[in-house]
Amino acid sequence: MQLEVGAILEGKVTGVKKFGAFVALPEGKTGMVHISEVSNSFIEDLATVLTEGQEVKVKVLSIGEDGKIALSIKRTLPPQPRQQGGPRPGGPRGGRGRSDTPRVWQGKAQPQQQGDLSFEDMMSRFKSQSEEKISDLKKVTENRRGGGYSRRR
Numbered sequence: 001m002q003l004e005v006g007a008i009l010e011g012k013v014t015g016v017k018k019f020g021a022f023v024a025l026p027e028g029k030t031g032m033v034h035i036s037e038v039s040n041s042f043i044e045d046l047a048t049v050l051t052e053g054q055e056v057k058v059k060v061l062s063i064g065e066d067g068k069i070a071l072s073i074k075r076t077l078p079p080q081p082r083q084q085g086g087p088r089p090g091g092p093r094g095g096r097g098r099s100d101t102p103r104v105w106q107g108k109a110q111p112q113q114q115g116d117l118s119f120e121d122m123m124s125r126f127k128s129q130s131e132e133k134i135s136d137l138k139k140v141t142e143n144r145r146g147g148g149y150s151r152r153r
Contacts, residue, residue, distance in 0.1 A: 032069070037073060
């Protein structure tokens with residue numbers, strides 16, 4: 001059988017290292033499964049998942065000009081549905097891109113007693129809320145830039 005990219009084969013684990021596992025393939029060839037291609041979930045120690053002599057099903061990802069064969073175990077597994085909700089790794093945005101939900105400023109909770117307030121009192125409250133919003137906005141933009149105004153001279 002000719003070894004080609006995309007082929008799914010049975011192999012035997014011949015060695016387990018921190019970065020991946022070596023798998024003996026048919027026709028006396030050997031390929032490597034990188035730790036990121038073993039499972040759909042995070043693996044801290046590969047030795048807890050794979051052992052020498054274990055039979056595994058692998059998919060050929062690539063064959064280099066130098067003869068190195070990249071393999072994957074997780075791509076032979078059925079696809080797992082994406083989980084909805086809950087915190088994502090790396091923070092609320094997962095550390096990448098933009099969130100689908102718009103960011104809305106939410107001021108500090110204050111009692112809403114506008115019925116008995118005079119016009120001047122309502123204007124005073126509006127002014128203090130506006131100043132809070134501007135102050136919060138400045139903090140956010142300064143943090144994105146990496147600090148205060150004295151960085152560039």
